[in-house]
Amino acid sequence: MSLAPTPQVLPAGVDGFLIRFALRPDPQAMAAAQVMARQLETDTPDGAVEVAPALVSVLLRFDPARVDRDDLARSLAARARAIADRAPDAPDALRRWTIPAAFGGEYGPDLADVADRLGLSQQQAIDQLCNTDLHVLTIGFAPGQPYIGLLPEAWNLPRMADLNPRVPAGAVVVAVRQIVMFGAESATGWRQVACSGFRTFVPDRNPPMPLRAGDAIRYRPVTGDEMQSLSSAADGLGGAVLETLE
Amino acid sequence: MTALTIRKADGVLTVQDMGRPGHLAQGLSRGGAMDRLALIEAAALLGAKSPLAAIEMAGAGGQFSVSAPTRIALTGAPMIATLDGAPLRWHASHLVLPEQDLRIGALQAGVHGYLTPAGGLQTPAWLGSRAVHLTIGIGAALTAGQTLPCGEDPAPEAPSRIIQTEARFHGGALRVMDGPQTALFDDKVLEAFYATEFIRGGRGNRQGIQLDADARFTTDHAAGLASDMIGPGDLQMTGDGLPYVLMSECQTMGGYPRVGQIIPADLPRMAQAAPGARLRFRRLTLEQAASSYRDQADLLREAAGRCRNLIRDPAMIADLLSYQLVGGVTAGRELEDD
Numbered sequence: 001m002s003l004a005p006t007p008q009v010l011p012a013g014v015d016g017f018l019i020r021f022a023l024r025p026d027p028q029a030m031a032a033a034q035v036m037a038r039q040l041e042t043d044t045p046d047g048a049v050e051v052a053p054a055l056v057s058v059l060l061r062f063d064p065a066r067v068d069r070d071d072l073a074r075s076l077a078a079r080a081r082a083i084a085d086r087a088p089d090a091p092d093a094l095r096r097w098t099i100p101a102a103f104g105g106e107y108g109p110d111l112a113d114v115a116d117r118l119g120l121s122q123q124q125a126i127d128q129l130c131n132t133d134l135h136v137l138t139i140g141f142a143p144g145q146p147y148i149g150l151l152p153e154a155w156n157l158p159r160m161a162d163l164n165p166r167v168p169a170g171a172v173v174v175a176v177r178q179i180v181m182f183g184a185e186s187a188t189g190w191r192q193v194a195c196s197g198f199r200t201f202v203p204d205r206n207p208p209m210p211l212r213a214g215d216a217i218r219y220r221p222v223t224g225d226e227m228q229s230l231s232s233a234a235d236g237l238g239g240a241v242l243e244t245l246e
Numbered sequence: 247m248t249a250l251t252i253r254k255a256d257g258v259l260t261v262q263d264m265g266r267p268g269h270l271a272q273g274l275s276r277g278g279a280m281d282r283l284a285l286i287e288a289a290a291l292l293g294a295k296s297p298l299a300a301i302e303m304a305g306a307g308g309q310f311s312v313s314a315p316t317r318i319a320l321t322g323a324p325m326i327a328t329l330d331g332a333p334l335r336w337h338a339s340h341l342v343l344p345e346q347d348l349r350i351g352a353l354q355a356g357v358h359g360y361l362t363p364a365g366g367l368q369t370p371a372w373l374g375s376r377a378v379h380l381t382i383g384i385g386a387a388l389t390a391g392q393t394l395p396c397g398e399d400p401a402p403e404a405p406s407r408i409i410q411t412e413a414r415f416h417g418g419a420l421r422v423m424d425g426p427q428t429a430l431f432d433d434k435v436l437e438a439f440y441a442t443e444f445i446r447g448g449r450g451n452r453q454g455i456q457l458d459a460d461a462r463f464t465t466d467h468a469a470g471l472a473s474d475m476i477g478p479g480d481l482q483m484t485g486d487g488l489p490y491v492l493m494s495e496c497q498t499m500g501g502y503p504r505v506g507q508i509i510p511a512d513l514p515r516m517a518q519a520a521p522g523a524r525l526r527f528r529r530l531t532l533e534q535a536a537s538s539y540r541d542q543a544d545l546l547r548e549a550a551g552r553c554r555n556l557i558r559d560p561a562m563i564a565d566l567l568s569y570q571l572v573g574g575v576t577a578g579r580e581l582e583d584d
Contacts, residue, residue, distance in 0.1 A: 010426035011532055013477060013507050014539040018426040025472040052270035052475055054499060057426075059270065059475040064539045139273040140473065140499030143382055201273075203372060203384060209272035 007032070007080035009073050015049075015064055017073060019080050020057040025176070027150060029056040030137060031090040034214060035083050038091045045075060053213045054138050055147065092245070093135055093216035099181075099240040101172055101196040101219045102227035103129070110164075110191035114174060118154050126221055128152060129179075129193065134217040137178065144200035144209030148179040148217050159189035170196045170231065170238065172219070179217075194219070197231030197238025205236055216245070248396040249313040250301075250363055252388050256351075257306035259388040261367050262360075263299040264542070266375035270475060270498050277379040277494050280304075280358045280452060280517035282510075283414075283549075284322030286542070288362035290549035291319040291339040291407045296542070298366030299376040301388065303359040307350025308390075310361065315343050316399040317364040317406075323356025323415055323518055338408040338556050339364070356415030356518035357450075365397025381453055381495045406556040409549065414515040417446060417523030422506040423535035425480065430467040430503050439463050439505055440529050444489070446519040452495040454482075455516065457525065462487030468503045476500040479508040479516070481527075491516055511538050 012018040019036055022029030037053035040060060044051070047067025052059045062072055103126045104111040115125040128151070136146045155177045164187065167173060171182045173190035180190060183200035196219075201209055222230070222239075230239035252259065264285060265278025279285050285297040292298070300319075307325050312318075317339050320327055324336040327350045334340050334348075336359075342348055350361065369376045369385075378385030388394075428436070438461060447456035464487040476482065480492040482502045491508065492500075493516075508516055509530065519525055530538070540548070 008426075011424065011535075012426055012475065013479065014423070014509060014535055016477075018474060020426060020474070023430075023467070023472065024470050029472075050268055050270060052498070054474040055472045057472070057474045061270075063541075064536070065541055069536055138473075138499070139271065140475075141273065141497050143269075143272060143274040145273055201382070208373070209269070209274065211272075213271060 007077070007084045009077045009080060012059055016059055016061045017076055018057050018059050019076055021080070021084060022056045025055050028087055030150070031088055032080075032083050033058055034090045034135075034137075035088045036080060037213065039079065039083070045072060047072065054140070090135060091214065093214055094245055095212070096216035096218060096243045096245055097211070097240050098218045098220050098243075099196050099198050100222040100227060100230055100238060101194040102224040103194040103221055105224065107195035107224055107227065108172070108193040111193040114157065114191050114193055117157060125193070128155075129174075130219045130221060134179070136211050136213050136215045136217060138213050139209070139211060142183050142201065144211060145183050146181055146200060146211045146217070148181070150177045151179065153177070157191065160191060163187050163189050164192065167192050168195065170198060172196060195227060196240075197227055197233065198240045199236035199238065202236040210237070210242075247368070248316050248363065248365055248398055249393045250367070250396050251311045251313075251393045252308055252390055253311060253347075254309035254390050255388055256308050258304040259308060260302050260304075260378040260380065261299055261369050261385065261388070261394070262302040262377050263375055264297050265377050265494060266373045269373065273498050274373075274382075275494070275496050275498050276478070277384075278375065278377045279360070280494055281322045281360070281514040283514040283545070284358070284360045285362070286545045287321045287337070287409050287411060287549050288319035288360055289546055290553050291321070291409055292317060292362065292364045293401065293404065294364070294366070296546070298362050298364075299369065300360045300362035300367065303350060303361065304357060306352060307359060307361070310348040310350070311344070311346065312342050312348075312363070312396075313344055314398065315341060315402045316396065317341050317402060317404065318348070319362040319364075320350070320359070321362065321409070321411075322358050322360040324354040325359045326351040326354065335408060335556060337411050338406060340406050341402060353520075355520070357520050358517060363396040364399035364402070368395040368397055379495055407553045408556040410552040415518045415520075417519040417525045418515060419526050419528050420512045420516055421509050421530050421535070421538070422481065422527045423509055423530050423532065425504050425507045426474065427471075427503045428506050430465045431463070431505060432465070435463050435465065436505070436529075440527055442526075444525045444527075446521055446523040446525060448521045450521070452493060454493050454496055455491045455519075457489045457491065459488065463489070463505065465503050471501055471503060473499045473501040476504065477507070479510065479513050481505040481507065493517065509535050509538050511540065
């Protein structure tokens with residue numbers, strides 16, 4: 001393994017710090033950022049008002065009236081260094097979602113291409129997608145929209161040169177060892193391998209954005225018809241089941 | 247419950263408040279008013295303890311009426327306003343009676359004007375805020391014929407007030423602090439950036455504002471950056487090397503490198519720069535940026551100190567004879583100053 005990433009505590013506005021473990025999406029830095037986020041959520045520093053994990057960094061917003069900026073920066077740097085030094089694995093998930101999805105064909109028009117690039121049959125590709133230990137790495141770009149990973153190294157597929165102008169809400173797309181599940185119809189340079197009835201953002205649902213960074217994700221393959229009928233569920237969860245782990 | 251009716255909507259009218267902070271981890275940006283200071287000034291004019299939900303008017307106003315006597319505050323970008331044809335001062339509060347015709351017309355400067363009823367708009371809240379978030383489909387722009395619930399004015403008899411405000415409606419200098427990615431840019435690029443005069447571009451909305459210049463500002467370290475958290479005020483360098491300033495409805499995460507962040511105190515000036523306005527950036531040290539921080543209570547206290555009673559020019563009062571000028575205890579106070 002490479003050297004332990006050097007974490008940095010950087011100003012992010014007048015009331016925030018970004019604790020960054022790497023500039024690029026290095027898996028070890030991702031794990032460290034997840035450990036840092038978990039620690040900040042469970043052992044929250046005085047004066048912190050918000051913790052938001054990104055891929056290899058964590059944003060902490062604080063109330064400048066309640067805490068000295070330099071003291072906070074020092075304590076965050078010490079925490080980050082301790083985490084980076086022990087190069088931890090990603091923390092265990094506290095919850096697990098099992099999400100039904102229809103793979104291939106009209107629901108995953110790029111599955112054949114993806115399998116081809118990996119030298120796998122479509123069924124083998126589906127098996128890898130469903131059997132890999134996946135987690136929500138971060139949520140962003142749209143409310144509730146997850147970045148899920150990491151897929152095996154072979155899945156380090158580049159984005160497509162040409163945008164797919166339209167994938168439907170619920171599309172499961174892959175690139176760079178990650179999976180995105182779109183909450184709304186979107187254009188994307190990622191390859192669509194499946195579709196689910198899970199809606200990542202439903203304003204009137206409680207909660208509107210049910211996924212959290214760190215949640216474990218497991219896809220359960222279903223037929224297109226089953227996925228369609230699960231999509232009509234009023235809760236917009238598409239038949240997804242949430243378990244609390246521990 | 248008092249009602250405020252939109253008789254005509256000329257600009258893009260949306261209900262806005264201070265937004266819904268605290269949901270960045272779920273991919274939801276704070277949203278809320280583009281010019282947050284305008285809501286604080288409205289609260290100061292109306293004697294409210296905290297900012298109220300208001301109508302944000304982008305580009306132009308509209309025509310309004312109320313169902314019960316209520317004071318309103320007019321803040322943000324100055325617009326031509328009349329009540330039953332008589333001109334109303336901007337940056338001020340005024341009593342509006344039922345059946346009176348409140349018209350808010352063209353912008354005189356800036357982009358976003360605000361109409362705040364003294365009881366605040368009481369439209370349905372979502373995640374603790376009434377702010378419309380157009381980008382993600384929370385609420386929608388107001389249209390003619392809509393009636394919005396408002397809280398009752400706690401003191402309709404209170405005198406009209408006027409607030410002294412910094413002219414932030416013509417562009418100018420914006421103070422910037424370094425951000426997590428400033429070090430990705432060469433010193434020469436940063437120097438050039440801070441020496442350049444930018445023009446507010448034609449493309450801008452509640453998500454962000456494009457700036458134009460002849461020069462381009464790029465970094466060799468942009469490729470393959472992991473996306474991280476972004477927020478209002480961030481100066482994001484898009485692929486073409488021109489800054490795109492993130493505003494209240496921006497996404498929460500982005501992959502473009504950012505030169506720095508406009509400090510919150512100067513973001514209203516950015517929001518109010520109309521297309522064509524000239525803008526320059528001034529780089530602050532971290533200490534200077536940190537010491538510019540004011541919380542909402544401080545800002546409101548400071549704004550209240552800039553308010554005074556409005557002395558109306560009798561020549562501008564269309565219905566002067568209807569005022570009880572002698573011996574009055576209510577209407578007569580409009581002519582006093584404190």
